[in-house]
Amino acid sequence: MSMRExxxxxAETRMRAAGYNAMSFRDIAAxxxxxSASVHYHFPQKEDLGVALVARYSEGQFxxxxxxxxxxxxxxxxxxxxxxxxxxxxxxxxxICLCAMLSAESVGLPARVTAEVKSFFDQSLAWLREVFxxxxxxxxxxxxxxxxxxxxxxxxxxSRDAAHFDRAARGAAExxxxxxxxxxxxL
Amino acid sequence: MSMRExxxxxAETRMRAAGYNAMSFRDIAAxxxxxSASVHYHFPQKEDLGVALVARYSEGQFxxxxxxxxxxxxxxxxxxxxxxxxxxxxxxxxxICLCAMLSAESVGLPARVTAEVKSFFDQSLAWLREVFxxxxxxxxxxxxxxxxxxxxxxxxxxSRDAAHFDRAARGAAExxxxxxxxxxxxL
DNA sequence: CCTTATTTATCTATCAGTAGATAGACAAAT
DNA sequence: ATTTGTCTATCTACTGATAGATAAATAAGG
Numbered sequence: 001m002s003m004r005e006x007x008x009x010x011a012e013t014r015m016r017a018a019g020y021n022a023m024s025f026r027d028i029a030a031x032x033x034x035x036s037a038s039v040h041y042h043f044p045q046k047e048d049l050g051v052a053l054v055a056r057y058s059e060g061q062f063x064x065x066x067x068x069x070x071x072x073x074x075x076x077x078x079x080x081x082x083x084x085x086x087x088x089x090x091x092x093x094x095x096i097c098l099c100a101m102l103s104a105e106s107v108g109l110p111a112r113v114t115a116e117v118k119s120f121f122d123q124s125l126a127w128l129r130e131v132f133x134x135x136x137x138x139x140x141x142x143x144x145x146x147x148x149x150x151x152x153x154x155x156x157x158x159s160r161d162a163a164h165f166d167r168a169a170r171g172a173a174e175x176x177x178x179x180x181x182x183x184x185x186x187l
Numbered sequence: 188m189s190m191r192e193x194x195x196x197x198a199e200t201r202m203r204a205a206g207y208n209a210m211s212f213r214d215i216a217a218x219x220x221x222x223s224a225s226v227h228y229h230f231p232q233k234e235d236l237g238v239a240l241v242a243r244y245s246e247g248q249f250x251x252x253x254x255x256x257x258x259x260x261x262x263x264x265x266x267x268x269x270x271x272x273x274x275x276x277x278x279x280x281x282x283i284c285l286c287a288m289l290s291a292e293s294v295g296l297p298a299r300v301t302a303e304v305k306s307f308f309d310q311s312l313a314w315l316r317e318v319f320x321x322x323x324x325x326x327x328x329x330x331x332x333x334x335x336x337x338x339x340x341x342x343x344x345x346s347r348d349a350a351h352f353d354r355a356a357r358g359a360a361e362x363x364x365x366x367x368x369x370x371x372x373x374l
Numbered sequence: 375c376c377t378t379a380t381t382t383a384t385c386t387a388t389c390a391g392t393a394g395a396t397a398g399a400c401a402a403a404t
Numbered sequence: 405a406t407t408t409g410t411c412t413a414t415c416t417a418c419t420g421a422t423a424g425a426t427a428a429a430t431a432a433g434g
Binding site (some may be wrong): 021105121154 | 288
């Protein structure tokens with residue numbers, strides 16, 4: 001694994017646990033076994049590291065989503081894939097979605113980082129809207145499902161209890177189900 | 188207004204905008220026109236300020252909720268009061284719920300602060316569960332509604348667009364409505 | 375093949391700025 | 405006389421960032 005990847009891995013762990021401001025070049029350097037100046041060599045500014053990290057995270061999430069829904073026709077199964085992706089965020093990293101973390105801090109974050117985070121949510125919403133059939137009225141259901149998953153992660157994180165996420169996710173799934181039962185579905 | 192209140196007001200604004208770590212005694216001191224040592228006089232440790240702030244915030248929110256639902260019988264109107272409370276958080280402070288912010292940062296926060304935040308969510312969930320009738324099966328709907336509101340605030344904040352929250356809130360309201368239509372209701 | 379030049383990746387050392395926190399002086403109010 | 409509230413001054417620790425040295429790898433030219 002390249003040093004760049006090692007740095008990004010360490011940065012993701014720290015950033016998802018404690019946030020952008022609580023993550024320092026020295027911490028990351030210690031994690032991967034180099035000096036902070038070496039981290040600056042790969043990512044001149046902290047902003048560069050932030051942008052690269054969100055970009056990699058976003059690509060990874062949508063790649064995983066595409067992989068999990070390949071050949072899947074059932075729309076409810078597709079929603080469940082999105083739910084599982086978020087559930088995985090909690091059990092794997094024992095923490096919230098990177099983009100939820102950065103959204104909370106978004107005031108005071110470099111503009112390029114904020115833009116990347118916003119793009120992640122835009123893509124997530126677009127994906128859900130398409131599953132829901134694309135009718136304008138379904139927009140609010142896509143938004144509520146995504147918000148419930150992100151909010152569920154947040155409450156689970158502070159409660160140190162994944163059951164909070166599971167309940168929020170089941171509620172979101174129910175909202176999706178009533179939506180999908182009602183609409184024709186063009187997939 | 189007492190200096191203590193002034194400090195708490197400034198701290199709330201800064202903390203909700205940028206988070207616990209990005210808020211400093213010097214910033215708050217400058218906001219209220221004193222020196223940082225004077226802030227330490229009222230709140231010896233940063234942790235003390237954090238705990239007091241969340242406690243005051245929590246009391247204020249539930250007082251507002253009680254006030255808005257006084258004499259209200261319709262359960263859907265009660266849910267709407269909870270929604271409005273969260274909507275207000277965005278338009279007033281142009282930012283997310285204080286407890287959502289602190290949840291994100293919860294790893295690395297003083298334990299007393301985390302406990303106070305957790306308590307806020309526990310109370311919010313208890314309040315929603317009671318509106319939903321208290322059946323164990325309704326637990327997930329209470330959780331989904333709260334999570335959707337918190338997550339909606341988060342996405343609206345990073346997008347700088349309250350419409351994201353409004354859509355999530357309407358989706359949450361729909362989930363609540365289907366729930367309340369189905370259950371008997373003992374209020 | 376050998377030598378020279380360049381690039382890559384790391385180091386040490388340091389900078390100015392800011393963090394939370396404390397000690398002690400001072401004035402005003404009780 | 406004591407308490408309350410604020411000040412100045414200072415401490416240690418840590419932040420992001422930069423400069424300059426160094427070693428190893430790679431490329432170029434003869």
